[in-house]
Amino acid sequence: MAVTPRGRALARAVACAAILSLSAAMSLAGEVDVEAVDVSREADGTYRFDVTVAHADEGWDHYADRWEVLSEDGTVLATRVLAHPHVDEQPFTRSLGGITVPAGVTHVVVRARDSVHGHGGNEVRLALPDR
Structure with missing residues (x-):
């Protein structure tokens, strides 16, 4: 199955959101x-x-x-x-x-x-x- 440009953009957005959420959680922890x-x-x-x-x-x-x-x-x-x-x-x-x-x-x-x-x-x- 071919990945469309829209699919790649969505995957990047999801990855960025996950990284930002993890970074925010780590900065508040401890x-x-x-x-x-x-x-x-x-x-x-x-x-x-x-x-x-x-x-x-x-x-x-x-x-x-x-x-x-x-x-x-x-x-x-x-x-x-x-x-x-x-x-x-x-x-x-x-x-x-x-x-x-x-x-x-x-x-x-x-x-x-x-x-x-x-x-x-x-x-x-x-x-x-x-x-």
């Missing part, structure tokens, strides 16, 4: 979410962040590897490196203190990333206490 943030002001005026993240860590090749505190203009104020996978501990909370926030910054954004997909998933925007 993103790390910030589930909760507790922030407190220390006596010295710096801040402490306790951040809870959730991610389907698979081991050393794919895991949540950091979270960051950013000003609303996107400036990274602090980074907490997560040094190992948390396969059996989900969600999990890690802390970072001594964070200096510039004067005038009243709100921050906390985001996380994983070793495969980078930044993605749920971010949390919050007001700083005592500002």
